[in-house]
Amino acid sequence: MSVRPWRDITRRQSRQIMVGNVPVGGDAPVTVQTMTNTPTSDPVATIDQIRRCEDAGVDIIRVSCPDVESTAALKQIVRAARVPIVADIHFHYKRALEAADAGAACLRINPGNIGSAERVNEVVNAAKVNGCAIRIGVNAGSLEKDLLEKYGEPCPEALVESALDHIKLLQDRDFHEFKVAVKASDLFLATAAYQQLAEVVDCPLHLGITEAGGFVGGTVKSAIGIGSLLWFGIGDTIRVSLSAEPEEEVRVGFEILKALGIRNRGxxxxxxxxxxxxxxxxxxxxxxxxxxxxxxxxxxxxxxxxxxxxxxxxxxxxxxxxxxxxxxxxxxxxxxxxxxxxxxxxxxxxxxxxxxxxxxxxxxxxxxxxxxxx
CATH class of the missing domain: 3.30.413.10 (Sulfite Reductase Hemoprotein, domain 1)
Structure with a gap:
């Protein structure tokens, strides 16, 4: 076959981390993620949904853990899942500790949002002891008040500054097993933020256009946003955020990778x-x-x-x-x-x-x- 340089994608070099047994970053394949929408406190329903996502080829699955009932069910969910589980705990640092002990492969948390330095220390120590990675998830819809006052509105610079602030909290504690997302529903804002962040960090980047919309509209927005970043070599793992069943997010994610020749499945x-x-x-x-x-x-x-x-x-x-x-x-x-x-x-x-x-x-x-x- 003839050489086709116009198809080449030069991937940004990043550090590789492990999310459970799945490598993310470095020369590892770009992974496809999704998130369950069943109550995590209902392990039977959640495991059933995870099975459908696994059948669609998902690499990593995130579950929300807003309460102690959810983290109590997490151990059963982790045991049943064939792929690594990311626990999304938002602002509740105790849920992070419980999720790490329950076997979560990764914690989705912004360390600057959980309170005191002591709490950050506890979460980082729990992650180290349990072999958890951490996913810093900056979102234009929930930027810190001081950054909104500084910049006047969500902008790429604000998202990047927020990410760097959270990264510093982990690096200061000698924790480096993290990946970062700087998501927005505005695809121009999101892609600009990812491009700026890619220039100043070496950690893996998790791509997504958040709150993208319904199946058709959200697929189009995600394909443009995620696809353009991947085309320029940015991105190590992706989630297509749709108001649709999570297995559909997985299928769309693989179609984006397939269209770019990055990863072929099916x-x-x-x-x-x-x-x-x-x-x-x-x-x-x-x-x-x-x-x-x-x-x-x-x-x-x-x-x-x-x-x-x-x-x-x-x-x-x-x-x-x-x-x-x-x-x-x-x-x-x-x-x-x-x-x-x-x-x-x-x-x-x-x-x-x-x-x-x-x-x-x-x-x-x-x-x-x-x-x-x-």
């Missing part, structure tokens, strides 16, 4: 918007394929084009391709080469079987290569 579908030339119902076919192929984790590509205008060209670039033809018969391409035709009635099931077979073939080849290299 089937990358190339499909046309459809027009009067289409030889089959492209829209419904693609919707059905996306639903039925969610279980595939092996990276591979599938093109679904309604006619022969762009279909053959796209099919040459994908593992499996389908191009609409006349009389209800459509051409199937394998590895970019025309292979056979398929009729409307059999098309959907046939494509699913082809993708599953290709995924199994790729997995077997990877396993054989791993054995040979061992």
């Amino acid at each position: 089937v990358r579908v190339v499909s046309c918007p459809s027009c009067a030339r289409q030889g089959f119902d492209v829209i419904r076919t693609v919707q059905a394929l996306e639903e039925r192929l969610q279980h595939i984790r092996t990276p591979l590509s599938l093109s679904v084009l309604g006619c022969v205008v762009n279909g053959p060209g796209e099919a040459r670039e994908t593992d499996i391709g389908l191009t609409g033809g006349g009389n209800g018969k459509h051409m199937v391409y394998l590895s970019g080469v025309t292979d056979h035709t398929i009729e409307d009635a059999d098309m959907l099931d046939h494509l699913v079987k082809l993708v599953e077979a290709k995924a199994a073939e790729i997995e077997a080849a990877n396993e054989a290569a791993a054995v040979a290299a061992a």
